[in-house]
Amino acid sequence: MATLNGTSNGHGKMLSLTLQIWRQKNSKTKGRMEEYKIKGVSTEMSFLEMLDMLNEQLIKEGKDPVAFDHDCREGICGMCGAMVNGYAHGPDEATTLCQTHMRSFSDGDTITIEPWRAKAFPVIKDLAVDRTSFERIIQSGGYISVGTGGTPDANAIPIPKEAADRAMDAAQCIGCGACVAACPNASAMLFTSAKISHLANLPQGQVERHFRAANMIRAMDELGFGNCTNHGECEAVCPKEIKMENIALMNREYFGAMM
Amino acid sequence: MATVLDSKVPSGPLGEKWEKHKFESKLVNPANRRKFSVIVVGTGLAGASAAASLGDMGYKVKAFCFQDSPRRAHSIAAQGGINAAKNYRNDGDSVHRLFYDTIKGGDYRAREANVHRLAEVSVNIIDQCVAQGVPFAREYGGLLDNRSFGGAQVSRTFYARGQTGQQLLLGAYSALSRQIHLNNVEMHTRTEMLDLVVVDGRARGIITRNLVTGAVERHSADAVLLCTGGYGNVFFLSTNAQGCNVTATWRAHRRGAFFANPCYTQIHPTCIPVHGEDQSKLTLMSESLRNDGRVWVPKAKGDKRRAEDIPEAERDYFLERKYPAFGNLVPRDIASRNAKEVCDEGRGVGEGQAVYLDFAASIARVGENVIRDRYGNLFDMYAKITAENPYKTPMQIYPAVHYTMGGLWVDYNLQSTIPGLFVLGEANFSDHGANRLGASALMQGLADGYFVAPYTIGNYLGGTKLDPVATNAPEFGAVENDVNERVNKLLSVKGNKTPLAFHKELGKIMWNDCGMARSKDGLESALKRIPELREEFWNSINVTGEAGEFNQQLERAGRVADFLEFGELFAKDALVREESCGGHFRTEHQTEEGEAKRDDDNFAHVAAYEWTGKSGAQTRNVEQLIFENVKLTQRSYK
Ligand SMILES: Cc1cc2nc3c(=O)[nH]c(=O)nc-3n(C[C@H](O)[C@H](O)[C@H](O)COP(=O)(O)OP(=O)(O)OC[C@H]3O[C@@H](n4cnc5c(N)ncnc54)[C@H](O)[C@@H]3O)c2cc1C
Ligand code: SF4
Ligand code: FES
Numbered sequence: 064m065a066t067l068n069g070t071s072n073g074h075g076k077m078l079s080l081t082l083q084i085w086r087q088k089n090s091k092t093k094g095r096m097e098e099y100k101i102k103g104v105s106t107e108m109s110f111l112e113m114l115d116m117l118n119e120q121l122i123k124e125g126k127d128p129v130a131f132d133h134d135c136r137e138g139i140c141g142m143c144g145a146m147v148n149g150y151a152h153g154p155d156e157a158t159t160l161c162q163t164h165m166r167s168f169s170d171g172d173t174i175t176i177e178p179w180r181a182k183a184f185p186v187i188k189d190l191a192v193d194r195t196s197f198e199r200i201i202q203s204g205g206y207i208s209v210g211t212g213g214t215p216d217a218n219a220i221p222i223p224k225e226a227a228d229r230a231m232d233a234a235q236c237i238g239c240g241a242c243v244a245a246c247p248n249a250s251a252m253l254f255t256s257a258k259i260s261h262l263a264n265l266p267q268g269q270v271e272r273h274f275r276a277a278n279m280i281r282a283m284d285e286l287g288f289g290n291c292t293n294h295g296e297c298e299a300v301c302p303k304e305i306k307m308e309n310i311a312l313m314n315r316e317y318f319g320a321m322m
Numbered sequence: 323m324a325t326v327l328d329s330k331v332p333s334g335p336l337g338e339k340w341e342k343h344k345f346e347s348k349l350v351n352p353a354n355r356r357k358f359s360v361i362v363v364g365t366g367l368a369g370a371s372a373a374a375s376l377g378d379m380g381y382k383v384k385a386f387c388f389q390d391s392p393r394r395a396h397s398i399a400a401q402g403g404i405n406a407a408k409n410y411r412n413d414g415d416s417v418h419r420l421f422y423d424t425i426k427g428g429d430y431r432a433r434e435a436n437v438h439r440l441a442e443v444s445v446n447i448i449d450q451c452v453a454q455g456v457p458f459a460r461e462y463g464g465l466l467d468n469r470s471f472g473g474a475q476v477s478r479t480f481y482a483r484g485q486t487g488q489q490l491l492l493g494a495y496s497a498l499s500r501q502i503h504l505n506n507v508e509m510h511t512r513t514e515m516l517d518l519v520v521v522d523g524r525a526r527g528i529i530t531r532n533l534v535t536g537a538v539e540r541h542s543a544d545a546v547l548l549c550t551g552g553y554g555n556v557f558f559l560s561t562n563a564q565g566c567n568v569t570a571t572w573r574a575h576r577r578g579a580f581f582a583n584p585c586y587t588q589i590h591p592t593c594i595p596v597h598g599e600d601q602s603k604l605t606l607m608s609e610s611l612r613n614d615g616r617v618w619v620p621k622a623k624g625d626k627r628r629a630e631d632i633p634e635a636e637r638d639y640f641l642e643r644k645y646p647a648f649g650n651l652v653p654r655d656i657a658s659r660n661a662k663e664v665c666d667e668g669r670g671v672g673e674g675q676a677v678y679l680d681f682a683a684s685i686a687r688v689g690e691n692v693i694r695d696r697y698g699n700l701f702d703m704y705a706k707i708t709a710e711n712p713y714k715t716p717m718q719i720y721p722a723v724h725y726t727m728g729g730l731w732v733d734y735n736l737q738s739t740i741p742g743l744f745v746l747g748e749a750n751f752s753d754h755g756a757n758r759l760g761a762s763a764l765m766q767g768l769a770d771g772y773f774v775a776p777y778t779i780g781n782y783l784g785g786t787k788l789d790p791v792a793t794n795a796p797e798f799g800a801v802e803n804d805v806n807e808r809v810n811k812l813l814s815v816k817g818n819k820t821p822l823a824f825h826k827e828l829g830k831i832m833w834n835d836c837g838m839a840r841s842k843d844g845l846e847s848a849l850k851r852i853p854e855l856r857e858e859f860w861n862s863i864n865v866t867g868e869a870g871e872f873n874q875q876l877e878r879a880g881r882v883a884d885f886l887e888f889g890e891l892f893a894k895d896a897l898v899r900e901e902s903c904g905g906h907f908r909t910e911h912q913t914e915e916g917e918a919k920r921d922d923d924n925f926a927h928v929a930a931y932e933w934t935g936k937s938g939a940q941t942r943n944v945e946q947l948i949f950e951n952v953k954l955t956q957r958s959y960k
Contacts, residue, residue: 075598089871107597109707115822116600122820122866122875130874132390134563136603137703139488140394155706162706187534188872195511198391202503206496207455211375211772212446214453218410221464231457231482234489238393267455 075105078165081173082117084129090185090193096175106166110153111136111143113165131190138162138302141237144244145190146177151241151300159239159302179244183251183287194240196286197254203282204275205258207267220266230264233257235303242297242305248289253297255279256313257305263316273320280317327580327930327945330733331435336951337417340439343734344777348784355380358783361528361543362386363515363570366395367487367764368747369549370494371771377501379776384541385498385507386530388514388565388877393495396551396563397767400487401608401700403469403479404764406444411468415476417441422952424762427473427653428727428755429904429920430954431583431928433947435734436752443773444765448480450772454493458482469696471760472609473653473959479761484608484699490764494771513539514877516805518546518574518743519798525574525743526791527798529805533877536870538805540793545742545779548574549771552726552748554587556885556892557837558829560723561593561606567881568888571730571749579738580930580943582731582751584888585896588758588905589838590724591617591657594707594717595676604722605707607679608700609760612650614684614693615717617641617657619677623668629678629716640664648959655757655905655918656959658721662838663916665720672718680716721838725763727754727905728895731930731945735778736770739930741786744779746770751928756904809869812879817862821879824859828852828882828889836893841909845897852893853938856886887937898942901925913956922954 079102087094101120104113111133118128133143138159145160147153153163168174178186183196236257243251259276262268268275291310298307332343350358359382362373370392373385387395407420420441425432448466452458458480459467468477482489501507512533519527519542527542553568554560575581592607618639620632640660642649650657661677670676685693690713694701701712708718729751736744736752747767754762831851835844859882867873902911902918903925911919926947931940 105598105600108600109602112600112602115602119820119822122864127866128875130872134389134394134565135396135399136564137399137605138706139485140389140396140398140563141391142389142394157702158706162703164706164709166709191872193534194390198499198509198511201496202499206500207453208500209450209453209497210378211371211450211497211776214446214449217408217448217452217458218465220452222460223464224460224462227457227460230455231459231489234457234482234492235485237398237488238391261457262455265455265457267453 075107078104078106078168078170078172080104080168083173083175084189085177086129086189087186089188094186104165106164108165109136109161110147110163110165111161129190130188133161136161139237141239144179144239144241146179146244148175151179151245152302157302157304179240181243181249183249184240184243192240196288197238197240197251199286200251200255200279200282201258204271204278207262208271222266226264230261233260233264233305233309236305237303239302241300241302243288245296245300246289247294247296248292250291250297251283251288252291252310252313253301253305253307255283256309259313259316260309263312272316276313276316277320325932325943327731327943328733329433329945330735331433332734336434336438339435340442347777347781350780350784352380356382358382359384359543360779361541361546362549363528363547364395364549364551364747364749365392365498366397366549366551366747367491367494367767368749368771369547370395370491370498371768372547372549372746372775373507374494374497374501375772375776376779377504377506380506383501383507384510384543386510386513386515388512388533390511392498392509392511393492395491396566397491397764398488399563400764401484401606402610403471403481403486403761404447404490405471405478405759405761406448406480406765407441407478408445408448410466411477413476415478419476420444420478423474424753424759425755425952426957427759428757429918429957430755430922430926430949430952431903431947432753432755434949434951439774440753440766440769443769446773447765447768451490451493454496456482456489456493469610470613470651472612472651472657473759479610481610484610484697487764490768494768515550515570516573516880517801518577519801520577520740521791521795521797524741524788527793529798529802531805531809534872536868536873538802538809540798540802542791542793542798544783544788545744547744547746547775548730548749549746550749552729553888554723554726556828556889557723557832558825559596559601559604559833561590561604564603567884569881569884571745572884572888574730574738574740574743576933578740578933579743580731580932581728581891582928582930583728583895584892584931585836585899585906586727586756586904587723588654588725588727589658589721591654591661591721592679592719593722594704595672595720605703606722606724607704607717607719609654611679611697611700614696615650615679615681616683617650617661617677617679619664619669619671625669629671629680638664638669645959652959653757653759655907658838659907661721676718676720678716679719681712682716685713725758727751727756727758731928735781736775737778737782742782744775746775756906808880809876812863812865812876812883813869815860815863815865817864819862820864821875821882824855824863825878825882825885827855828885831855832889832892836896839907839909840896842897845893848893849890849897852886852890856937859883859886890938891931891940894938895929895931899925899929926954
């Protein structure tokens, strides 16, 4: 990969930006877009570091800083996320918002930043949303029912490397919710199918496979997530490159359960 | 007056202690477990595994975390792997060797019995995780694969690509989710513990703040488990997640729990170098990369040529040169110190504070595809952050704060000096001595949560007469008042400096004076400047917003306030420990070759600090470490 924007490790170009950000005090009030100007943003900074900088500036000006969720800042906890210029997690492919760097933007750009929008993800404040509905989906069956202890030796069941790799591909989902936010139907199919596919690819997951699919899909419907009509937006924005073929697998598991 | 610390290590031969202890422990019969309630604060590897196990056994569990899901705990970020003495490679590994490597790697500053138990249960962890569906890496024959980590000459590290922590946490999270579904665990997300409630000398509850509504709430129980992770963020810049904090353990310390070895910090050798003032965190490049990457700098000072243009003969592979037996896989403290040393000599690359980690030789040997299969996500992460391609140009790396070996003092039962308060995972001080070996934190977190605490807590609950305590007890009211007062005080100062600004300033003091090389002068200066900064904090902190709302400024301010007290104890501990051991390097105490020089006669002990009512005025208590099974020698990795 060539160095982008003529920058290299250690040096950055400086950007001046106009930010349009969704401000909403809490779940009960209505929100609106507000505009802010920010200067001296280094192209080496991450997107969230740019927001940190904005917040320090807002506090100096006596304004309320922008609330946004984040924790690991290395693309693995799934806490961060926002719609940036209409794209979930911003412009870079297979990249979470925290791993998006300002070198992907140009001097003078206007950037719009909005929270995930879905009935099942109510806004808590500004860019932070409530994703408890994802918890409920996992609780409804996203596991293998084993207690602690009394398990067989780890090498007792050989698992073909290809199966383990497929399970791992699906297990990489970070539960960020971008797939729901990007979907015109606010469907949670990609997220749910990733868990189902992770477990369905492993011998340990076979015993409960049909209950699991049936229960998780029921939970998904009850929580207010929409249906899948094959738009493919979810796969396009997923920072972990979870594939739509998992949805097909999930449907097979589900019909297996209905038989 | 110093208190005598009783480690409660069972008698008998090392390898039989745990079995014997389990047998002698009191049990709570299954029908009675429902009558006991347990609070678990923190749901990373340690907390999620403990909460799931205790819920599964039938206890009434309430669990808490500050993120919006247990799946987001900092454990999720662990990359490289988890150790276990399975000896699947037939390369000479055993429980005893894992025990020995851990004690030696920790520079002989850990308690033998705890470490041996850790090595014993390590094998069960892998079985447990596989049963849960953790997709560990496998070989073509379908059996589990292993890799090597620093400080070991065997391959005992199990991994799931570069996302081992993620997969282990998702395993524990799935078990926890099942217990939530079964109503055995009541989960409180986006909830921060702000204080501990002690009634009649026993831990009986906590006070929390709901981070969405700001509501301050009381929770009572028969035992409290703190699984709240490490305090590396006292340095501001570290590889830890943004929310990692010392608050839960610090508040417990102020209520009577001793804090052990606060100065033991691990500086990880392979992180992406700092790029500027506005940086908010440092990113780790897993130690597993040292399996295939070679660390070097130019032989000449100030050599500004590109890496590709420097011929072999003019490169210094300094780890391979100085430590031929372990080469690039020396323990972390040694690798970090050597990187600092070559940079201080003016041989650093890039901006000067970096060394190369070069994969060219491995790519030539096994091919780019194999390297991609092993480390693809790490290489991608590196490319995203630096906009450089590590398959073509060597990575630039530099040490960064990564892990804290210190923590609340616990006995063999993982119980703190407050009866009924147990501490698990990175939050305790127990198993890693003065330096932790790679892939051993995940092992410890899960050992504590799945296999140790379920027994020792049963022993406590089964063997103690506990009166019922309700949240309307006066002790709860008093602690809740303290919490409210503190929150209101933070909001009322209305000064001119932000929580972030204070955090950065504290971080600078800590990194410069309490970092990789510590001296008497530096530590004394830190001990002067930290209290000054704390005073300034309480006079000029600016926390925007209100108490009764989602307020991230208030969250950070509370954590920074605790770091400002904790940092002082850290510096004090480093100053009193007049020796070098593991991650604690005092410039006054080094061998002629610049290696850490221990003083076993005076410091083969754990320092455990007792709160006496005023920051910085803690008393220092000592637990003498007794080595019956290993001989204390100068660590050598040559
Ligand atoms: C980048 C990185 C890579 C690593 N790689 C490895 C590796 O390859 N192998 C290895 O063995 N180790 C590794 N480690 C170390 C290891 O990940 C950690 O030591 C370990 O995961 C800690 O687990 P824990 O359960 O003790 O704490 P954590 O996972 O930190 O969990 C802490 C929990 O406590 C909660 N909490 C904290 N404070 C409060 C509060 N006041 N109120 C309520 N809840 C609170 C949090 O919400 C969270 O749920 C790595 C660490 C880092 C930073
Ligand atoms: S499937 Fe992808 S986009 Fe959806 S929650 Fe998982 S990681 Fe995020
Ligand atoms: S902050 Fe963790 S994924 Fe972005």
